[in-house]
Amino acid sequence: MNDESDQPGDDDDVAGNESDARIADGLAIIWEAYRLDEIPRATAAAKALVKDQSQHGEAWFWLGCCLERTGDYRAADKAFLRGTRAKVEPQNAPFRVSWRHFQAAVETAGDALPEKLKGALEEVSLVLADYAEPVLLEGFDEPELMGLFVGPERGDLLEGGAPDLSPRIYIFRRSHEHGCSSRRDFDSEVQQTLYHELGHYLGYDEDELDKLGRG
Template sequence: MHVDDEEFESAVHDALAGLPERFLKALDNIVITVADEPDEGQLARGASATGELLGLYEGIPLPRRSWGYAGALPDVITIFKGAHERVCHSREQLIRQIRRTVLHELGHYFGFDDDYLHRHGY
């Protein structure tokens, strides 16, 4: 399933816009980006059991931030377009998976691990 960059980025934006206000207000010092593919370092940090890295959170989760966090570079969530296109077979499936990936990576930002997120459908 292939979509142009603008449509993919729009789906990521829509997933964020659909968050409840209380979660949007809690987003602090974080950047959400889109990349075609992960680089080697990102692949190493975000190894996936499926062989595809759909997204990656890099940073210090909210519950682990302390007084020493002040002045830190922003945390980064990267959503990978190529992997989404390879695992999705329809536009509807792609939109659902992008939303799921965005929510999964935001879950890491809020301090949840993969086991917890997967048990809850993310």
């Protein structure tokens, strides 16, 4: 006969749901401040979250992201390491690359484009940056973007008229580092981002890019 006291029950479910809710609420606060480039507020929120949820990998990961953005890489790496060892939702540590490697990865991605897409790439301005400025993140729920297309699509340009803004593709280094765990992953993700944003310039929406394997 089983001892019912040893079996998972409603109390465990309630505790788990409450923990999930606190994580979700805490991350939402961090992400909002992070998007707005209010890094002291984001860092304070992340420290509060890891104090409350010390075994959750995402809490430590985002503390690492905030500390990294202040330039405290040693403390950031410690937080990222804690995130890899977390019991709940462990996270991969970012794979950092030099700015020179980032530039080279983007150049290599451009060289790997099919010839018909290379012509399209020459029509847009490529902007490389570590992070997206708050104005670029307006309307997004995500705290970071891999890349972003801004400006008129190619079809609009062909219709004539003088656009207020030239077409641009932004590619961000840190978000690629945060989503990758090796040099190969980083280079591959940069190539995927370039394809994706160039697709937006050519008029493809998110669903169409997903179908093409470039989502």
